[in-house]
Amino acid sequence: MSTGPIAFDATLWDEPTTGIGLYTRCLAGALEARGVRLEKFGARSSGDHPRGDSGRTSWTLARLPALLQRTRPPLYHALGNFNLPLTRIPGTAYVLTVLDLIPLLMPETVSAKFRWQFRLWLSRSLLLADRVVCISERTRQDLLARFPEAESRAEVVPIGVDHVHAPVLDATSEDFLRSLALPKEYVLYAGSLDVRKNVDLVLDAVERLRARGRSVPLVLAGQSWFGSGRVESRIARLRAEGHDIRPLGYQAEPVFYELMRRASVFVFPSRYEGFGLPPLEAMRLGTPAVVSTAGSLPEVCGDAAPAVRPDDAEGLAATLDRLMRSPEERRALSAKGRARAGAFTWERTAEGTLAIYEAALRR
Structure with missing residues (x-):
């Protein structure tokens, strides 16, 4: 031009x-x-x-x-x-x-x-x-x-999405991650805590699984946003009840992507996205993603990420339970996700x- x-x-x-x-x-x-x-x-x-x-x-x-x-x-x-x-x-x-x-x-x-x-x-x-x-x-x-x-x-x-690479961590970031003492396997949600992102569905699924004797550690990396107060109050209540939920707030990119890379499963059940970059970022890093059927998420993620309806807590619970129990399925989704993300x-x-x-x- x-x-x-x-x-x-x-x-x-x-x-x-x-x-x-x-x-x-x-x-x-x-x-x-x-x-x-x-x-x-x-x-x-x-x-x-x-x-x-x-x-x-x-x-x-x-x-x-x-x-x-x-x-x-x-x-x-x-x-x-x-x-x-x-x-x-x-x-x-x-x-x-x-x-x-x-x-x-x-x-x-x-x-x-x-x-x-x-x-x-x-x-x-x-x-x-x-x-x-x-x-x-x-x-x-x-x-x-x-x-x-x-x-x-x-x-x-x-x-x-090719701005995302396996992060290089400085000593301070390494010390911070070590101090978190994260479990070897955990589910990650990354994004703001506003109503649209549908964090409540993730909490519903975690509650259902714990009621069945299946405790799934959940890490939340995201900032407060408009209307997030109620979700934050619910997170505090669940933590007081003994749920292993780790709200970490906003994290700089190296720590954010390392949390994403280490996660067993990334979950993103948003009620609407114009694109939906976070699950694609997780897929590029090789982390299996679970998304909702809403907005552009099916268009962007295709068949490389299992999808549940944004009001289907039982479906999300079952999907998370299945993936956390199956390293083989997670490896298969990791390969599909990397291939899908490579097109963007x-x-x-x-x-x-x-x-x-x-x-x-x-x-």
Whole structure:
């Protein structure tokens, strides 16, 4: 692509706990590896045009249009679901990535303020976008069910998972993991503790198994999120009752991936995902994953991960029990998972994104 630098939304570049931040950094690296020149706009403290102490919303609405007007890039790519400028900059094509429509599909999982911001800003962005990137077919179908006018402009470009490698741990991380005294075999859930992620189903399954005399150690690696207080209270109660549940909170990547690599089974029964990266990360590390039948999880994981309905506690309990008792089945799923995850690379994501840039520039 022989145009000037692409103006690239970096407003979540310096926010490492977010999935959009990961998407931003990995996509930028893959595009630049293909020779695409990027000019990074709006990171907190890095990139070409950092926003400093300004909030992401106020910076995008008040300062970004003037920056684009001054620099006149051929294309601006917004990566945060809905955050294009509200006005058109002459000569600049607009591309928008939509990762999911959770505030519209599951309004109870976000604040009312964010829900309204999402709905109104997404509607406006879709009026202005020359092309829309959806990270799964599930996301594309959910988008078109509400905004059918975007059909000719919305295309699917799955994200990659080859940013994940067996971690190299420093001495502090090694000491921390050793101090946890984790059992040799355990089930891991990794993700935030909000209602959408359906951690309650994992706790239901663990309770059922213990009632039958089958105690399954459960490790939880994830941060608190909107509405997570009730789940955290339940975890504390179950621990007081003698369940082996280890809530570790947010962990930096090396420890996070090592916990994932060591786990016997990774469980992720989310009620909705626009993509569902954590189980694919586990599969890449060779850890068998169990997912739900909801959202994009069946699309992404295929037959490489057993799936249960998001309200089927008995089914999840039976699946976990079977896998924990069967190293042979776990090895078979590990091989299938690695093969499945191998198809999702950031190089392919960059290739698909670049094709969308070229289509937008021909508008």
